[in-house]
Amino acid sequence: MAATRFAAVLERARGLGRAVGAFTCYDLEGFEAVAGSAEAQGAPAIVLISPSSFAAPGGRRLARAFVAMATEASVDLLVQLDHVSDRDQIERAADAGLDAVMADGSKLDYEQNVEFTRTVAGSLRPRGVAVEAELGRVEGHEDRAGPVASGELTDPAQAREFAERTGVDCLAVAIGNVHGHYSGTPRLDFDRLEAITGTPPLSLHGASGLPEPALRRAVALGVAKVNVNTELRAAYFGALRANVDATEEGLDLKALGEATVAAVARVVDSKLAAFGWAPEELRRSA
């Protein structure tokens, strides 16, 4: 049996040849878009909280609200603190009842990353909190979009050793993927991905801007979790821009909020479809 609920959800998705979508949410509108889309498609999903949101005033309150709302969902909806390297924040995430943390030791050298990840996993997993780690470097900023070039790629032999020594539930790979906007045409190293695939389940960060066939191929090659943020933010801003004039006169914040939820949900729908969850006919019309 899987050690954590997070690991069980990823394993079940892998068993179906699908991947679990993980979507960064900054507010209740973002959460509603992800929860509504996942429920409509009968798909599990992960709500990601960026470390800057979590550390901001009200961040822990927001995290607790996400955890409480996730329990109401009709699908497996998990909450994960993304890309955190601060041990205090990791402990706070566990205390706030989050399902998982992404313990990011990718800026450390290899041995330090092993030690950091092993210690976090040893502390959190017995408490049912899953740990995802990163090997190689997924470059780019998690909250601000800009053109980004690929960083150091994951070494397949090192990935196996890293997984054995740390006992993580999930490993984020660097195969040409970046956070934010790809500078130039994205090129994923699928041979490398194939060589890494095995235990533990793999995650692909930086899905925004990757063409759908590339996402489908990554999932077919064994990626169990795919992270999306930038495209959700782009949809959110687009909806604000498109609807603010019509709603401003009546100061109709509710209508503005509904427009953003609908726009973000359309992106989540299309990503979940690419990860194997929704048949074409279930897609909402744009």
Ligand code: 13P
């Ligand atoms: P994008 O912003 O490029 O979609 O990446 C999201 C991500 O990987 C969050 O960890």
